[in-house]
Amino acid sequence: xxxxxxxxxxxxxxxxxxxxxxxxxxxxxxxxxxxxxxxxxxxxxxxxxxxxxxxxxxxxxxxxxxxxxxxxxxxxxxxxxxxxxxxxxxxxxxxxxxxxxxxxxxxxxxxxxxxxxxxxxxxxxxxxxxxxxxxxxxxxxxxxxxxxxxxxxxxxxxxxxxxxxxxxxxxxxxxxxxxxxxxxxxxxxxxxxxxxxxxxxxxxxxxxxxxxxxxxxxxxxxxxxxxxxxxxxxxxxxxxxxxxxxxxxxxxxxxxxxxxxxxxxxxxxxxxxxxxxxxxxxxxxxxxxxxxxxxxxxxxxxxxxxxxxxxxxxxxxxxxxxxxxxxxxxxxxxxxxxxxxxxxxxxxxxxxxxxxx
Numbered sequence: 460x461x462x463x464x465x466x467x468x469x470x471x472x473x474x475x476x477x478x479x480x481x482x483x484x485x486x487x488x489x490x491x492x493x494x495x496x497x498x499x500x501x502x503x504x505x506x507x508x509x510x511x512x513x514x515x516x517x518x519x520x521x522x523x524x525x526x527x528x529x530x531x532x533x534x535x536x537x538x539x540x541x542x543x544x545x546x547x548x549x550x551x552x553x554x555x556x557x558x559x560x561x562x563x564x565x566x567x568x569x570x571x572x573x574x575x576x577x578x579x580x581x582x583x584x585x586x587x588x589x590x591x592x593x594x595x596x597x598x599x600x601x602x603x604x605x606x607x608x609x610x611x612x613x614x615x616x617x618x619x620x621x622x623x624x625x626x627x628x629x630x631x632x633x634x635x636x637x638x639x640x641x642x643x644x645x646x647x648x649x650x651x652x653x654x655x656x657x658x659x660x661x662x663x664x665x666x667x668x669x670x671x672x673x674x675x676x677x678x679x680x681x682x683x684x685x686x687x688x689x690x691x692x693x694x695x696x697x698x699x700x701x702x703x704x705x706x707x708x709x710x711x712x713x714x715x716x717x718x719x720x721x722x723x724x725x726x727x728x729x730x731x732x733x734x735x736x737x738x739x740x741x742x743x744x745x746x747x748x749x750x751x752x753x754x755x756x757x758x759x760x761x762x763x764x765x766x767x768x769x770x771x772x773x774x775x776x777x778x779x780x781x782x783x784x785x786x787x788x789x790x791x792x793x794x795x796x797x798x799x800x801x802x803x804x805x806x807x808x809x810x811x812x813x814x815x816x
Contacts, residue, residue: 501535504528504584508678509687512594513695513740515633517574520594520694522567523740524582526557533558540569540580544591562674564737574599592691595632602758606630611637616654616661620685627688634693638700641680643667668727673734697739698751698765704731709773752809754816764816772806
């Protein structure tokens with residue numbers, strides 16, 4: 460790893476950490492009355508992208524939202540967690556600010572919660588209140604059952620997110636999103652023949668390369684009402700796959716990235732990862748590496764081990780044309796390559812972590 464890579468990663472970590480509001484337990488909720496003095500000179504904003512929760516533990520859960528500012532500057536935001544929908548029993552609350560530095564996203568690690576319990580949460584800014592969210596913590600001790608929805612590969616221009624709507628109507632412990640939360644293609648790309656008829660032409664009108672590009676695509680996805688409903692109803696446990704960056708991503712590149720015409724892949728990857736952390740209800744990283752593998756223990760019933768099979772340790776994928784010779788597949792060469800024990804999917808650090816679980 461070069462010094463430049465370290466610096467890029469440190470910059471990324473700093474930016475993602477800035478999006479986290481420290482939980483100020485017992486603080487008054489700011490913005491549910493006309494007490495504008497508490498808000499200072501913050502910019503007015505709206506909640507256009509719903510709310511979300513994720514990475515539940517026995518005593519805490521990540522809460523997320525995003526504000527759309529009506530001007531430039533800091534936006535003041537407050538949050539509350541309650542055991543009931545009417546918020547007559549508030550158990551955690553706090554306030555902070557968000558800014559353009561983190562695309563006006565907000566994360567709270569709401570602490571001091573009870574295991575295996577359901578909670579309701581909301582955000583506010585000035586006189587604007589977010590949609591109501593519902594979440595739950597992991598159980599402790601003994602558990603007889605757990606219920607999950609497993610989703611992946613959500614391509615906005617391909618059609619409507621009907622499955623997310625069904626997920627929102629179920630009683631679940633969590634939603635497991637296994638990646639390809641979005642796709643990086645320009646309009647007219649993969650599975651988008653009917654996008655215009657559906658009113659689902661992707662934005663921005665180009666393939667995603669920059670931080671602004673990835674942020675814009677996430678913002679568009681999160682305007683979808685069915686996706687908002689699923690996020691607002693259940694905690695998500697999320698990992699990335701390849702399209703969060705580019706098709707067939709691996710440790711040092713991607714099939715859908717040409718450095719000769721599309722610039723530095725590492726810069727594209729860092730932009731994509733920063734946007735992912737900003738827009739997903741996941742805990743910010745605590746290391747300089749792009750580490751998302753983690754464990755969720757559902758009492759004595761099961762352990763969820765969420766792995767990164769794309770970015771941290773994956774070798775470049777083989778493609779069959781690599782083994783074509785004289786119009787035929789060189790079977791011996793293919794077998795030798797596929798059987799190479801030095802090839803990696805997880806990387807040494809992640810594999811060592813997995814062995815210890």
